[in-house]
Amino acid sequence: MKNEGVLLGTAGVLALTLLMFTGAIAAPQEQSADRKSNQKTSVSAAGSSDGERKFATHCGRCHNPPQELSPKAVPAVLRHMRVRAMLTEDDEKAILEFMAP
Amino acid sequence: MRRLLGGVLFIVVCSVTLWSQDAPVISGGAAWVTTKSGDATFHQPILSPVLALPLGSKLLVEARGDLRWLIARENFTSGSYQSTFFGTLEYLQLDYLVHPNLTITAGRFLTPFGIYNERLTPVWIRNLQEVPIIFTIGTRTTGSSDGVMLRGAKGNDDIQLNYTTYFSASSTVNKFESARSAGFRLGTFLPQSRVELGLSYQRFLQSQHFDSYGAHFAWQPWSAPVDLKAEYAHAPGGHGYWIEAALRDTSLSGESILHHLQPVARVQQFWRIKPFAGDSLPGVDTQQLDLGLNVLLPKEVRLTGSYGRRFTDAVDQNNWNIGVTYRFLFPLTLGGSR
Numbered sequence: 001m002k003n004e005g006v007l008l009g010t011a012g013v014l015a016l017t018l019l020m021f022t023g024a025i026a027a028p029q030e031q032s033a034d035r036k037s038n039q040k041t042s043v044s045a046a047g048s049s050d051g052e053r054k055f056a057t058h059c060g061r062c063h064n065p066p067q068e069l070s071p072k073a074v075p076a077v078l079r080h081m082r083v084r085a086m087l088t089e090d091d092e093k094a095i096l097e098f099m100a101p
Numbered sequence: 102m103r104r105l106l107g108g109v110l111f112i113v114v115c116s117v118t119l120w121s122q123d124a125p126v127i128s129g130g131a132a133w134v135t136t137k138s139g140d141a142t143f144h145q146p147i148l149s150p151v152l153a154l155p156l157g158s159k160l161l162v163e164a165r166g167d168l169r170w171l172i173a174r175e176n177f178t179s180g181s182y183q184s185t186f187f188g189t190l191e192y193l194q195l196d197y198l199v200h201p202n203l204t205i206t207a208g209r210f211l212t213p214f215g216i217y218n219e220r221l222t223p224v225w226i227r228n229l230q231e232v233p234i235i236f237t238i239g240t241r242t243t244g245s246s247d248g249v250m251l252r253g254a255k256g257n258d259d260i261q262l263n264y265t266t267y268f269s270a271s272s273t274v275n276k277f278e279s280a281r282s283a284g285f286r287l288g289t290f291l292p293q294s295r296v297e298l299g300l301s302y303q304r305f306l307q308s309q310h311f312d313s314y315g316a317h318f319a320w321q322p323w324s325a326p327v328d329l330k331a332e333y334a335h336a337p338g339g340h341g342y343w344i345e346a347a348l349r350d351t352s353l354s355g356e357s358i359l360h361h362l363q364p365v366a367r368v369q370q371f372w373r374i375k376p377f378a379g380d381s382l383p384g385v386d387t388q389q390l391d392l393g394l395n396v397l398l399p400k401e402v403r404l405t406g407s408y409g410r411r412f413t414d415a416v417d418q419n420n421w422n423i424g425v426t427y428r429f430l431f432p433l434t435l436g437g438s439r
Contacts, residue, residue: 006177057292060320060349063226066430067401072431075123079161079374080153084196084219086263086288 051098054091061085074100124432126155127195129165130225132404133148134424147224161196190276191222191245206250206267209277213250213265213286214301215317216240228328228365229393229407231420233343235371237333237381239284239303247272247279261290263299271307281306290315295321301334309378312339326350338377341387343369343413352403365393365407388412393422401428 059065062085069077074096082092129150130244154162167189174180194208196337211219218240219321221227236244246269254263264287271281283306288299305311328349333342349377358361359403370391371382385409393407404424410422 002369027395028251057295061319062220062347063398066428067399069430070432072124073126073128073430074434075128076153076155076161077128077430079123079155079196079198080126080163081149083161083163083196083204083206083252086252086261086265086290088254088256088261100354 002006004087035070049098051094051096054094055098058085058087058091058095110278122158123154123155124434126432127152128428128430128432130223130426131225132230132426134224134230134422136230137419139418139420141173141177142191143171144249145172146170149224151223159198163196164195165191167191172357188276194250194286200253202255204252206252209247209279210250210267210432212240212244212246212269212284212303213267214281214284214303214313215286215315216297216319216330217332218244218300221330221414223428225401225403226349228345228363228395229391229409230365230405230422230424231407231409232389233332233367234369234383234387234389235315235334235341235343238302238336238340239315241282241305241380242307242353243278245279246282247277256290258292260343261292263288263290284313295323322350331415336377336380336382338375338380339371339372339373339382341369343367356381359399363395363397365391365395367391367393383413385413385415386400386401391420395416402426403428 048082055065058080078087078092078096078099081087087095103109127150128340129148131149132145132147132149134145134229135366136145138360147167149165149167152162152164157432164205167187169187169392170214171185172182172186175183190209192208192210194206194210199205213219217233217236222244222424224230246267248269250265250267252263252265254261256262257309264285266283266285271310272279272371282303283301286299286300286301297317299317301313301315301317304312305313313334315332315376317332318330326349331342331344334340336356345365347365348363367390369387369391371387373383373385373387376384389409389411391409393405393409395406396404396406405422405424405426407420407422409422411418411420
Protein backbone atom coordinates (compact mmCIF):
# COMPACT_ATOMS: atom_id res chain seq x y z
CA MET A 1 0.00 0.00 0.00
CA LYS A 2 3.05 2.21 0.21
CA ASN A 3 2.71 3.05 -3.43
CA GLU A 4 -0.96 3.88 -3.39
CA GLY A 5 -0.46 7.60 -3.61
CA VAL A 6 2.15 7.31 -6.29
CA LEU A 7 0.03 4.94 -8.27
CA LEU A 8 -3.11 7.02 -8.14
CA GLY A 9 -1.21 10.19 -8.77
CA THR A 10 0.51 8.74 -11.78
CA ALA A 11 -2.72 7.45 -13.17
CA GLY A 12 -4.44 10.77 -12.63
CA VAL A 13 -1.69 12.71 -14.28
CA LEU A 14 -1.58 10.33 -17.20
CA ALA A 15 -5.31 10.52 -17.75
CA LEU A 16 -5.35 14.28 -17.45
CA THR A 17 -2.38 14.68 -19.74
CA LEU A 18 -3.97 12.43 -22.26
CA LEU A 19 -7.18 14.42 -22.23
CA MET A 20 -5.47 17.78 -22.37
CA PHE A 21 -3.13 16.65 -25.09
CA THR A 22 -5.96 15.63 -27.30
CA GLY A 23 -8.15 18.61 -26.50
CA ALA A 24 -10.94 16.63 -24.90
CA ILE A 25 -11.23 19.21 -22.17
CA ALA A 26 -12.88 21.97 -24.09
CA ALA A 27 -15.61 24.45 -23.41
CA PRO A 28 -19.04 22.90 -23.90
CA GLN A 29 -19.88 25.22 -26.74
CA GLU A 30 -16.63 24.30 -28.46
CA GLN A 31 -17.39 20.65 -28.06
CA SER A 32 -20.82 21.15 -29.50
CA ALA A 33 -19.52 23.08 -32.44
CA ASP A 34 -16.70 20.64 -33.04
CA ARG A 35 -18.87 17.60 -32.89
CA LYS A 36 -20.56 18.05 -36.22
CA SER A 37 -17.33 18.77 -38.04
CA ASN A 38 -15.65 15.80 -36.39
CA GLN A 39 -18.50 13.57 -37.38
CA LYS A 40 -17.98 14.57 -40.96
CA THR A 41 -14.22 14.16 -40.95
CA SER A 42 -14.20 10.94 -39.01
CA VAL A 43 -15.93 8.98 -41.70
CA SER A 44 -15.41 8.43 -45.37
CA ALA A 45 -15.59 11.19 -47.90
CA ALA A 46 -18.81 9.86 -49.35
CA GLY A 47 -20.87 12.31 -47.36
CA SER A 48 -22.46 12.42 -43.95
CA SER A 49 -25.44 10.11 -43.97
CA ASP A 50 -27.38 8.85 -41.01
CA GLY A 51 -25.65 5.51 -41.41
CA GLU A 52 -22.20 7.05 -41.45
CA ARG A 53 -22.94 8.97 -38.29
CA LYS A 54 -24.23 5.88 -36.56
CA PHE A 55 -21.25 3.86 -37.75
CA ALA A 56 -18.97 6.45 -36.19
CA THR A 57 -21.09 6.57 -33.06
CA HIS A 58 -21.29 2.87 -32.33
CA CYS A 59 -18.55 0.85 -33.99
CA GLY A 60 -15.63 2.81 -32.57
CA ARG A 61 -16.80 2.29 -29.03
CA CYS A 62 -14.96 -1.01 -28.80
CA HIS A 63 -12.68 -1.43 -31.80
CA ASN A 64 -11.01 0.20 -34.74
CA PRO A 65 -12.97 0.22 -37.97
CA PRO A 66 -12.20 -2.65 -40.33
CA GLN A 67 -9.67 -1.79 -43.01
CA GLU A 68 -11.46 -3.96 -45.52
CA LEU A 69 -14.93 -5.40 -45.31
CA SER A 70 -16.79 -7.21 -48.03
CA PRO A 71 -20.36 -5.93 -48.44
CA LYS A 72 -21.45 -9.57 -48.38
CA ALA A 73 -20.21 -9.87 -44.81
CA VAL A 74 -21.94 -6.77 -43.52
CA PRO A 75 -25.45 -8.12 -42.77
CA ALA A 76 -24.14 -11.00 -40.66
CA VAL A 77 -21.62 -8.77 -38.91
CA LEU A 78 -24.29 -6.23 -38.07
CA ARG A 79 -26.72 -8.78 -36.76
CA HIS A 80 -23.89 -10.17 -34.65
CA MET A 81 -23.12 -6.69 -33.35
CA ARG A 82 -26.77 -5.91 -32.75
CA VAL A 83 -26.80 -8.73 -30.23
CA ARG A 84 -23.28 -8.26 -28.90
CA ALA A 85 -23.11 -4.47 -28.67
CA MET A 86 -26.80 -3.81 -28.01
CA LEU A 87 -27.48 -1.88 -31.21
CA THR A 88 -31.05 -0.84 -31.75
CA GLU A 89 -32.83 -2.16 -34.80
CA ASP A 90 -32.91 1.32 -36.33
CA ASP A 91 -29.16 1.72 -35.88
CA GLU A 92 -28.52 -1.68 -37.40
CA LYS A 93 -30.56 -0.79 -40.48
CA ALA A 94 -28.94 2.62 -40.89
CA ILE A 95 -25.41 1.24 -40.65
CA LEU A 96 -26.32 -1.60 -43.00
CA GLU A 97 -27.57 0.90 -45.55
CA PHE A 98 -24.32 2.83 -45.23
CA MET A 99 -21.95 -0.12 -45.43
CA ALA A 100 -23.76 -2.30 -47.92
CA PRO A 101 -26.13 -0.06 -49.90
CA MET B 102 -13.73 -32.51 -28.64
CA ARG B 103 -14.65 -34.59 -31.68
CA ARG B 104 -18.29 -34.61 -30.66
CA LEU B 105 -18.18 -30.88 -30.21
CA LEU B 106 -16.60 -30.26 -33.59
CA GLY B 107 -19.04 -32.72 -35.14
CA GLY B 108 -21.95 -30.87 -33.58
CA VAL B 109 -20.71 -27.52 -34.78
CA LEU B 110 -20.15 -28.91 -38.26
CA PHE B 111 -23.64 -30.40 -38.26
CA ILE B 112 -25.17 -27.07 -37.32
CA VAL B 113 -23.17 -25.30 -40.01
CA VAL B 114 -24.13 -27.76 -42.74
CA CYS B 115 -27.80 -27.73 -41.80
CA SER B 116 -27.85 -24.01 -41.51
CA VAL B 117 -26.16 -23.40 -44.84
CA THR B 118 -29.00 -25.26 -46.50
CA LEU B 119 -31.56 -23.13 -44.70
CA TRP B 120 -30.25 -19.63 -44.89
CA SER B 121 -32.19 -17.50 -47.25
CA GLN B 122 -30.48 -14.19 -47.75
CA ASP B 123 -27.36 -13.25 -45.80
CA ALA B 124 -24.00 -14.91 -46.10
CA PRO B 125 -22.48 -16.38 -42.95
CA VAL B 126 -19.22 -14.90 -41.77
CA ILE B 127 -16.07 -16.31 -40.32
CA SER B 128 -14.10 -13.76 -38.35
CA GLY B 129 -11.94 -13.51 -35.29
CA GLY B 130 -8.37 -12.99 -34.31
CA ALA B 131 -5.02 -14.69 -34.25
CA ALA B 132 -2.19 -13.65 -32.02
CA TRP B 133 1.16 -14.43 -30.55
CA VAL B 134 1.64 -13.03 -27.09
CA THR B 135 4.82 -13.30 -25.05
CA THR B 136 4.55 -12.49 -21.37
CA LYS B 137 7.24 -12.04 -18.76
CA SER B 138 5.63 -12.06 -15.35
CA GLY B 139 8.17 -11.71 -12.61
CA ASP B 140 10.89 -14.19 -13.53
CA ALA B 141 8.63 -16.45 -15.57
CA THR B 142 8.34 -16.13 -19.32
CA PHE B 143 5.74 -17.82 -21.45
CA HIS B 144 4.46 -17.62 -24.99
CA GLN B 145 0.93 -18.05 -26.28
CA PRO B 146 -0.03 -18.62 -29.90
CA ILE B 147 -3.77 -17.94 -30.00
CA LEU B 148 -6.47 -18.55 -32.55
CA SER B 149 -9.96 -17.31 -31.79
CA PRO B 150 -12.42 -17.92 -34.64
CA VAL B 151 -15.94 -16.55 -34.64
CA LEU B 152 -18.87 -17.82 -36.67
CA ALA B 153 -21.89 -15.62 -37.36
CA LEU B 154 -24.57 -17.47 -39.26
CA PRO B 155 -27.80 -15.62 -40.04
CA LEU B 156 -30.85 -17.78 -40.65
CA GLY B 157 -33.64 -15.96 -42.36
CA SER B 158 -34.39 -12.54 -40.99
CA LYS B 159 -34.87 -13.38 -37.32
CA LEU B 160 -32.29 -15.96 -36.31
CA LEU B 161 -28.57 -15.92 -35.80
CA VAL B 162 -26.20 -18.67 -34.75
CA GLU B 163 -23.02 -17.38 -33.14
CA ALA B 164 -20.01 -19.29 -31.93
CA ARG B 165 -16.52 -18.47 -30.76
CA GLY B 166 -13.69 -20.72 -29.78
CA ASP B 167 -10.39 -19.99 -28.14
CA LEU B 168 -7.51 -22.22 -29.13
CA ARG B 169 -4.21 -21.47 -27.47
CA TRP B 170 -0.95 -23.09 -26.60
CA LEU B 171 0.95 -22.18 -23.48
CA ILE B 172 4.65 -22.55 -24.18
CA ALA B 173 6.77 -22.22 -21.08
CA ARG B 174 9.73 -23.73 -19.34
CA GLU B 175 9.06 -26.79 -17.25
CA ASN B 176 9.25 -24.84 -14.01
CA PHE B 177 8.43 -21.50 -15.65
CA THR B 178 11.93 -20.21 -14.92
CA SER B 179 14.04 -23.25 -15.68
CA GLY B 180 13.95 -26.51 -17.54
CA SER B 181 13.06 -27.31 -21.09
CA TYR B 182 10.23 -25.67 -22.95
CA GLN B 183 6.92 -27.47 -22.94
CA SER B 184 3.69 -26.78 -24.75
CA THR B 185 0.21 -27.24 -23.35
CA PHE B 186 -2.91 -26.85 -25.45
CA PHE B 187 -6.11 -25.26 -24.20
CA GLY B 188 -9.29 -25.31 -26.27
CA THR B 189 -12.32 -23.41 -25.08
CA LEU B 190 -15.77 -22.96 -26.52
CA GLU B 191 -16.65 -19.48 -25.35
CA TYR B 192 -20.09 -19.30 -26.86
CA LEU B 193 -22.38 -21.28 -29.11
CA GLN B 194 -25.73 -19.60 -29.09
CA LEU B 195 -28.91 -19.21 -31.06
CA ASP B 196 -30.35 -15.70 -31.11
CA TYR B 197 -33.98 -15.15 -31.97
CA LEU B 198 -34.74 -11.53 -32.75
CA VAL B 199 -38.33 -11.67 -31.62
CA HIS B 200 -38.99 -7.95 -31.54
CA PRO B 201 -37.01 -4.77 -32.15
CA ASN B 202 -36.55 -4.53 -28.39
CA LEU B 203 -36.19 -8.21 -27.52
CA THR B 204 -33.73 -10.91 -28.48
CA ILE B 205 -33.96 -14.34 -26.92
CA THR B 206 -30.71 -16.24 -26.71
CA ALA B 207 -30.37 -19.91 -25.90
CA GLY B 208 -27.26 -22.01 -25.59
CA ARG B 209 -23.83 -21.12 -24.32
CA PHE B 210 -23.16 -17.40 -24.10
CA LEU B 211 -20.69 -15.00 -22.51
CA THR B 212 -21.88 -14.08 -19.04
CA PRO B 213 -23.12 -10.50 -19.25
CA PHE B 214 -21.49 -8.59 -16.44
CA GLY B 215 -19.94 -5.20 -17.07
CA ILE B 216 -18.54 -4.63 -20.54
CA TYR B 217 -15.20 -6.42 -20.56
CA ASN B 218 -16.31 -10.03 -20.88
CA GLU B 219 -18.77 -9.55 -23.71
CA ARG B 220 -17.12 -6.83 -25.74
CA LEU B 221 -13.46 -6.43 -24.98
CA THR B 222 -12.02 -9.93 -24.65
CA PRO B 223 -11.11 -10.66 -28.30
CA VAL B 224 -7.33 -10.53 -28.70
CA TRP B 225 -7.58 -8.09 -31.59
CA ILE B 226 -9.81 -5.71 -29.61
CA ARG B 227 -8.30 -5.52 -26.13
CA ASN B 228 -5.92 -2.62 -25.67
CA LEU B 229 -3.87 -4.54 -23.10
CA GLN B 230 -3.53 -8.28 -23.38
CA GLU B 231 -3.78 -8.91 -19.64
CA VAL B 232 -7.35 -9.05 -18.36
CA PRO B 233 -8.31 -6.80 -15.43
CA ILE B 234 -7.84 -8.11 -11.91
CA ILE B 235 -11.59 -8.01 -11.20
CA PHE B 236 -12.45 -9.90 -14.38
CA THR B 237 -13.67 -12.98 -12.51
CA ILE B 238 -16.20 -11.03 -10.45
CA GLY B 239 -19.61 -11.70 -11.93
CA THR B 240 -18.26 -14.09 -14.56
CA ARG B 241 -17.53 -17.16 -12.45
CA THR B 242 -16.70 -19.81 -13.15
CA THR B 243 -15.63 -19.83 -16.80
CA GLY B 244 -16.86 -16.52 -18.17
CA SER B 245 -19.57 -18.40 -20.05
CA SER B 246 -23.07 -19.47 -19.08
CA ASP B 247 -25.34 -22.24 -20.36
CA GLY B 248 -28.97 -21.27 -20.39
CA VAL B 249 -31.31 -18.58 -21.61
CA MET B 250 -30.80 -14.87 -21.95
CA LEU B 251 -33.14 -12.03 -22.85
CA ARG B 252 -31.72 -8.76 -24.08
CA GLY B 253 -32.60 -5.71 -26.08
CA ALA B 254 -32.12 -2.02 -26.68
CA LYS B 255 -34.46 0.86 -27.31
CA GLY B 256 -33.87 4.52 -27.90
CA ASN B 257 -33.21 7.31 -30.33
CA ASP B 258 -30.35 9.60 -31.29
CA ASP B 259 -30.31 11.23 -27.86
CA ILE B 260 -30.55 8.34 -25.44
CA GLN B 261 -30.64 4.58 -25.65
CA LEU B 262 -31.47 2.08 -22.93
CA ASN B 263 -30.43 -1.54 -22.96
CA TYR B 264 -31.01 -4.54 -20.76
CA THR B 265 -29.83 -8.11 -20.41
CA THR B 266 -31.10 -10.78 -18.06
CA TYR B 267 -30.18 -14.43 -17.94
CA PHE B 268 -30.29 -17.72 -16.14
CA SER B 269 -27.51 -20.27 -16.35
CA ALA B 270 -27.58 -23.91 -15.35
CA SER B 271 -24.71 -25.71 -13.76
CA SER B 272 -22.78 -27.85 -16.21
CA THR B 273 -19.74 -30.07 -15.96
CA VAL B 274 -19.93 -31.25 -19.56
CA ASN B 275 -16.55 -31.02 -21.23
CA LYS B 276 -16.19 -27.65 -23.02
CA PHE B 277 -19.57 -26.54 -21.70
CA GLU B 278 -18.65 -25.96 -18.06
CA SER B 279 -20.71 -23.31 -16.36
CA ALA B 280 -22.11 -22.33 -13.00
CA ARG B 281 -25.70 -22.04 -11.88
CA SER B 282 -26.37 -18.35 -11.68
CA ALA B 283 -28.77 -15.59 -12.65
CA GLY B 284 -28.31 -11.92 -13.21
CA PHE B 285 -29.01 -8.81 -15.18
CA ARG B 286 -27.35 -5.75 -16.60
CA LEU B 287 -28.93 -2.38 -17.28
CA GLY B 288 -27.25 0.25 -19.37
CA THR B 289 -27.75 3.59 -21.01
CA PHE B 290 -25.89 5.09 -23.94
CA LEU B 291 -25.91 8.72 -24.98
CA PRO B 292 -25.04 8.80 -28.69
CA GLN B 293 -24.54 12.57 -28.84
CA SER B 294 -21.72 12.43 -26.32
CA ARG B 295 -20.82 8.75 -26.70
CA VAL B 296 -21.12 8.18 -22.98
CA GLU B 297 -22.18 4.78 -21.68
CA LEU B 298 -23.17 3.87 -18.14
CA GLY B 299 -24.40 0.60 -16.74
CA LEU B 300 -25.03 -1.57 -13.71
CA SER B 301 -24.63 -5.33 -13.38
CA TYR B 302 -25.83 -7.86 -10.86
CA GLN B 303 -25.30 -11.58 -10.50
CA ARG B 304 -26.65 -14.10 -8.01
CA PHE B 305 -24.36 -17.12 -7.80
CA LEU B 306 -26.42 -20.22 -7.08
CA GLN B 307 -23.97 -23.06 -6.78
CA SER B 308 -22.83 -24.57 -3.47
CA GLN B 309 -22.26 -21.01 -2.35
CA HIS B 310 -25.01 -18.43 -2.77
CA PHE B 311 -23.79 -14.86 -2.99
CA ASP B 312 -24.24 -11.59 -4.84
CA SER B 313 -21.87 -9.76 -7.15
CA TYR B 314 -22.57 -6.35 -8.51
CA GLY B 315 -20.76 -3.82 -10.60
CA ALA B 316 -20.86 -0.64 -12.64
CA HIS B 317 -19.26 0.35 -15.91
CA PHE B 318 -18.52 3.58 -17.72
CA ALA B 319 -17.24 4.33 -21.21
CA TRP B 320 -16.67 7.58 -23.04
CA GLN B 321 -15.33 8.36 -26.48
CA PRO B 322 -15.58 12.13 -26.83
CA TRP B 323 -16.22 13.45 -30.33
CA SER B 324 -13.68 16.20 -29.90
CA ALA B 325 -10.72 13.88 -29.40
CA PRO B 326 -9.56 10.38 -30.35
CA VAL B 327 -9.72 9.23 -26.75
CA ASP B 328 -11.22 6.04 -25.43
CA LEU B 329 -11.98 5.96 -21.72
CA LYS B 330 -13.37 2.88 -20.04
CA ALA B 331 -13.82 1.89 -16.42
CA GLU B 332 -15.43 -0.82 -14.38
CA TYR B 333 -16.08 -1.39 -10.70
CA ALA B 334 -17.09 -4.76 -9.29
CA HIS B 335 -17.87 -6.08 -5.85
CA ALA B 336 -18.02 -9.67 -4.58
CA PRO B 337 -18.00 -11.08 -1.06
CA GLY B 338 -14.28 -11.81 -1.30
CA GLY B 339 -13.21 -8.40 -2.50
CA HIS B 340 -13.87 -5.42 -4.68
CA GLY B 341 -11.98 -3.23 -7.07
CA TYR B 342 -11.92 -1.13 -10.20
CA TRP B 343 -9.97 -0.46 -13.34
CA ILE B 344 -9.74 2.69 -15.41
CA GLU B 345 -8.27 2.60 -18.87
CA ALA B 346 -7.43 5.49 -21.17
CA ALA B 347 -6.29 4.99 -24.73
CA LEU B 348 -5.88 7.01 -27.85
CA ARG B 349 -8.13 5.73 -30.57
CA ASP B 350 -8.56 7.45 -33.87
CA THR B 351 -11.79 6.02 -35.21
CA SER B 352 -11.59 7.89 -38.48
CA LEU B 353 -11.53 5.94 -41.68
CA SER B 354 -9.14 8.31 -43.37
CA GLY B 355 -6.02 7.14 -41.59
CA GLU B 356 -4.30 10.46 -42.25
CA SER B 357 -3.30 11.12 -38.66
CA ILE B 358 -0.30 9.38 -37.12
CA LEU B 359 -2.53 8.74 -34.13
CA HIS B 360 -4.48 6.45 -36.41
CA HIS B 361 -1.53 4.06 -36.28
CA LEU B 362 -0.22 4.58 -32.74
CA GLN B 363 -2.24 3.80 -29.68
CA PRO B 364 -0.78 4.63 -26.26
CA VAL B 365 -2.70 3.01 -23.41
CA ALA B 366 -2.70 3.48 -19.64
CA ARG B 367 -4.66 1.46 -17.12
CA VAL B 368 -4.79 1.69 -13.36
CA GLN B 369 -6.35 -0.95 -11.14
CA GLN B 370 -6.98 -1.37 -7.46
CA PHE B 371 -8.34 -4.38 -5.66
CA TRP B 372 -9.18 -4.73 -2.00
CA ARG B 373 -9.43 -8.19 -0.45
CA ILE B 374 -12.32 -8.31 2.03
CA LYS B 375 -11.93 -11.89 3.17
CA PRO B 376 -10.65 -15.21 1.83
CA PHE B 377 -13.20 -16.70 -0.51
CA ALA B 378 -12.69 -20.10 -2.08
CA GLY B 379 -12.46 -20.24 -5.84
CA ASP B 380 -12.88 -16.57 -6.62
CA SER B 381 -9.58 -16.39 -8.56
CA LEU B 382 -8.83 -12.98 -7.11
CA PRO B 383 -5.56 -11.86 -5.51
CA GLY B 384 -5.15 -12.96 -1.90
CA VAL B 385 -4.10 -9.51 -0.75
CA ASP B 386 -4.82 -5.90 -1.60
CA THR B 387 -3.34 -5.22 -5.01
CA GLN B 388 -2.70 -2.26 -7.22
CA GLN B 389 -1.45 -2.28 -10.75
CA LEU B 390 -0.41 0.25 -13.32
CA ASP B 391 -0.06 -0.75 -16.98
CA LEU B 392 1.35 1.34 -19.79
CA GLY B 393 1.14 0.10 -23.33
CA LEU B 394 1.70 1.04 -26.93
CA ASN B 395 -0.04 -0.57 -29.86
CA VAL B 396 1.02 -0.04 -33.45
CA LEU B 397 -1.67 -0.51 -36.06
CA LEU B 398 -0.25 -1.86 -39.31
CA PRO B 399 -1.92 -2.49 -42.68
CA LYS B 400 -3.91 -5.65 -43.32
CA GLU B 401 -5.42 -5.70 -39.83
CA VAL B 402 -2.11 -6.48 -38.16
CA ARG B 403 -1.32 -4.85 -34.83
CA LEU B 404 1.81 -4.89 -32.73
CA THR B 405 1.20 -4.74 -29.00
CA GLY B 406 3.46 -4.02 -26.10
CA SER B 407 2.95 -3.14 -22.48
CA TYR B 408 4.65 -2.83 -19.15
CA GLY B 409 2.83 -3.31 -15.89
CA ARG B 410 3.87 -2.98 -12.29
CA ARG B 411 1.83 -4.81 -9.67
CA PHE B 412 2.05 -3.57 -6.07
CA THR B 413 1.08 -5.65 -3.06
CA ASP B 414 2.06 -5.73 0.58
CA ALA B 415 3.78 -9.05 -0.06
CA VAL B 416 5.79 -8.41 -3.19
CA ASP B 417 5.89 -6.07 -6.16
CA GLN B 418 6.14 -7.52 -9.63
CA ASN B 419 6.84 -6.42 -13.18
CA ASN B 420 4.79 -7.74 -16.08
CA TRP B 421 5.90 -7.33 -19.68
CA ASN B 422 3.84 -8.19 -22.72
CA ILE B 423 4.73 -8.06 -26.38
CA GLY B 424 2.80 -9.57 -29.21
CA VAL B 425 1.21 -9.33 -32.58
CA THR B 426 -2.47 -9.68 -33.36
CA TYR B 427 -4.25 -10.24 -36.63
CA ARG B 428 -7.92 -9.75 -37.27
CA PHE B 429 -9.66 -11.66 -40.04
CA LEU B 430 -13.15 -11.47 -41.42
CA PHE B 431 -14.56 -12.99 -44.56
CA PRO B 432 -17.96 -14.11 -45.79
CA LEU B 433 -18.68 -17.69 -46.74
CA THR B 434 -19.86 -16.88 -50.21
CA LEU B 435 -21.72 -20.05 -51.07
CA GLY B 436 -24.80 -17.90 -51.40
CA GLY B 437 -26.44 -14.82 -50.06
CA SER B 438 -28.09 -11.97 -51.81
CA ARG B 439 -25.58 -9.25 -50.98
